[in-house]
Amino acid sequence: MKEGPNIAQIAALIGDPARANMLTALMSGKALTVSELAGEAGVTLQTASSHLAKLSAGGLLRQRKQGRHKYVSLANDDVAHVLEGLMGLAAGAGQVRTRTGPKDPALRAARVCYNHLAGDRGTQMFDSLVARGHLIIDDGHLHLTPSGSAYVRDLGVDLDGLTRGTAPLCRECLDWSERRSHLAGSLGRALLARFEDLSWVRRHKDCRLVTFTPTGTRAFDKAFPVASTRRSMGAPAHQ
Known part of the structure; x- marks a missing residue:
């Protein structure tokens, strides 16, 4: 099917184990830092940042800076x-x-x-x-x-x-x-x-x-x- 929403792209974003762990951690409803999410996923800070950038670009996450830290949360209730x-x-x-x-x-x-x-x-x-x-x-x-x-x-x-x-x-x-x-x-x-x-x-x-x-x-x-x-x-x- 070539028309309609691209569910494969969203599924691929969620389907990566590290990204899935990050998303699950954010189901608490609280914004977490990149380092906290790296710990949840068991990856380095650099790898975590790369994953989070992809999830944000896909519309699944919202990132905002406060002081020296960058906080990440789910984009909305739909996610x-x-x-x-x-x-x-x-x-x-x-x-x-x-x-x-x-x-x-x-x-x-x-x-x-x-x-x-x-x-x-x-x-x-x-x-x-x-x-x-x-x-x-x-x-x-x-x-x-x-x-x-x-x-x-x-x-x-x-x-x-x-x-x-x-x-x-x-x-x-x-x-x-x-x-x-x-x-x-x-x-x-x-x-x-x-x-x-x-x-x-x-x-x-x-x-x-x-x-x-x-x-x-x-x-x-x-x-x-x-x-x-x-x-x-x-x-x-x-x-």
């Missing part, structure tokens, strides 16, 4: 959405890393997917909002219902501010570990930020891990109950 989808595809095809560390179960429970909540907690929130009619899927698109608008406002989210922005309010993102959807878009980002403000969660500086406090666990389970829904879907109730 993160594609990467999370590829992670799910790889996991479903059995293409998983053989070396798992002590953080692996915790990452599957709750982690950052660029700027929103993912893992078991992320899918719990999504399932709960859908089950109670706060989110609906219509014509392939995710929408916040009037009851959902009232609910997230009660949680302290500035919904009016979100709707004035240009980013999509609600997006479905396939969770790579749960193989089900979690909530992305500006609402997903705002909810995670709100959980941090309420001290329900703590984000780790060196990885994508999100830890719920004991108070946060109780409050989250009360705000997003899904036990009966998951049983009816054949999934285990959240513990």
Whole structure:
């Protein structure tokens, strides 16, 4: 096929192992320095700079200088959405890393997917909002219902501010570990930020891990109950 988007070029950029490691590291949503990304990829600074230049030219990264350092982040939500989808595809095809560390179960429970909540907690929130009619899927698109608008406002989210922005309010993102959807878009980002403000969660500086406090666990389970829904879907109730 000679017409249309050149997916081969984007696939080639992501497909290099060193570049894939860099992109995965940036899924934490934080900007990292070139030296930090070189460490993630296991390459020299010079090689890392070359890889980052290619990713930036391909529209996957954004680089900016602050003082003596150059910071790198994913270009936008669309890049993160594609990467999370590829992670799910790889996991479903059995293409998983053989070396798992002590953080692996915790990452599957709750982690950052660029700027929103993912893992078991992320899918719990999504399932709960859908089950109670706060989110609906219509014509392939995710929408916040009037009851959902009232609910997230009660949680302290500035919904009016979100709707004035240009980013999509609600997006479905396939969770790579749960193989089900979690909530992305500006609402997903705002909810995670709100959980941090309420001290329900703590984000780790060196990885994508999100830890719920004991108070946060109780409050989250009360705000997003899904036990009966998951049983009816054949999934285990959240513990």
